Amino acid sequence: MEALETFIVESTVPEEGDAYKSIVADIITELVLGGAIGRIKVLVRPEESLYLMAIILRGGQPTVKLSDIASVEIGDLTKKEVRISITEEKYLPELLELLWARYGRAKVFQPERRTLVMNAEDTSAEIDFLKDMVVADPKRTLQSRLVEMAIRATPEGFRVRYHSMDPHKFVFVASEDIIKPEWIQEANEMTTELMEEK
Amino acid sequence: MAAILEPYIYEGGVHKHSLITELLEDLGGYLIQKVPAATEVTLVMLIPRDDVHLIEELGKKLLGKLTRAPLTGTEIAVVSPTLASHHLPHSACDVAEHLRRSGANTNMLGLARGMGRRVSLSDNYERKLINEHDLAVFSFGTFRDCIIHKKPKLLEGVTVPKVVTGGPLDIKTEDIANADIYAGGIGRVAHRLRKSGELDSLDAMSEKVFEVVEKMREDLAKDPLAVLPARVMKEIHEQIPEIFDVLSPAPVTLQLDGLRVKLPYEQFHEKVENLEFDEGVRLSDMAAITLSKMKDYILVKIKRKSEVGFTA
Helix, strand or coil: CCCEEEEEECCHHHHHHHHHHHHHHHHHHHHCCCCCCCEEEEEEEHHHHHHEEEEECCCCCCCHHHHEEEEECCCCCCEEEEEEEEEEHHHHHHHHHHHHHHCCCHEEEEEEEEEEEEECCCCCHHHHHHHHHEECCCCHHHHHHHHHHHHHHHHCCCCCCEEEEEEEEEEEEECCCCCCHHHHHHHHHHHHHHCCCC | CCCCCEEEEEEEECCHHHHHHHHHHHHCCCCEEEEEEECCEEEEEEHHHHHHHHHHHHHHHCCCCCEEECCCCCCCEEECCCCCCCCCCCCHHHHHHHHHHCCCEEEEECCEEEEECCCCCCCCHHHHHHCCCEEEEEECCHHHHHHHHHHHHHHHHCCCCCEEEEECCCCCCHHCCCCCEEEECCCCCCCCCCHHHHHHHHHHHHHHHHHHHHHHHHHHHCCCCCCCHHHHHHHHHHHHHHHCCCCCCCCCCCCCEEEEEECCHHHHHHHCCEEEECCCCHHHHHHHEEEEECCEEEEEEECCCHCCCCCC
């Protein structure tokens, strides 16, 4: 499944659905959920004060290891240096946090934007360790980001909410009034439809 | 009232900009607001109509730009249903910024419980605060159903002209109960309005606000104010030096029929009431001076000539 291969926002008035699609798209971008969401369908019926959202998640976003985003080599042999050359700068803050915790802030040198240098007693063992170090785990923050997205995308007054989540899908219903069981059923049907889509 | 004053904004370098303010003073115009930003300065002013070309020429010499600013001397409330990220900063702040570029002073106002359809409410205090402004711009969101059927209850009790903004382009003003004008194309968005279509909608909205303000000015001209708000402002600057210690960007904010003085009421209301004019009258003879709903500021509402019997 490709990222965002289905992205539908429907409303009673089609133009309003389009306008709402831009809001949802902005929020997905803001929360960096583009890679995690495979298919999404949103249904807004303002006259019933109803907001439905069904999301099929893309399975297994892998954890990011240091070897995925950088090359780790021996620097100056005489000084027992380990040199990390970063190719994907996006994860630099997380990486720095980890390195500072391991070596101490003063002992991680950054002579240049994409280069980090540390000293180690046993350089080759250190390099093996660093290569396997997990820098970021998108799964850990996924749930909180999804909930945040649901709350931001819903019209603000719709404070009565229902949600269910498993590793593959996220179903969300929000309204201003008591949620009717048929709405939850409709949302579940929407999810099934999305699942079966080819 | 002597010369007819025209509202203009001057944007240029700080270097020698005092030449402009001096010339303005000599011509009998009023400097309403001065916003210095690093090496640039923005001057909002009222210039006597016959002398605009003099300022324009001087401005050109200083490599600045003089543009007409039809909303100068107005204080506009931009009302959003709540302060949550659903409504702010876009598009309500974009609306406010656009109005400021035309010379208005804007205040952002987030209602406490304005969100939703059935549950949306406005508080008595909020309505009173909105009514202190010259006009109010409400943002009602994307959905036609909400704009027409549910949100207009927020307009009830607001006595100043109300401009409603929303997403759909084809709603007529008559469809929205209590609204004075509807501006479309400005619904809920989660990004800054900067695409050409969005900016066009903002321009159209500004035009509609100009119309409303123009009509209010015409009404005022029929029975003019006892004294120009800009003149009161000048007297405040001369007679109450403490105003220069106020850190707010517009220590004295002009309105079409009054002004807001951002000094504590308890301490300063007597000084404001006793402002003296060359004609031998005091401000309290010509205006109602009350405690503003905004912080503990002083609100001055100037009476009409028909009520006072003279103009200063």
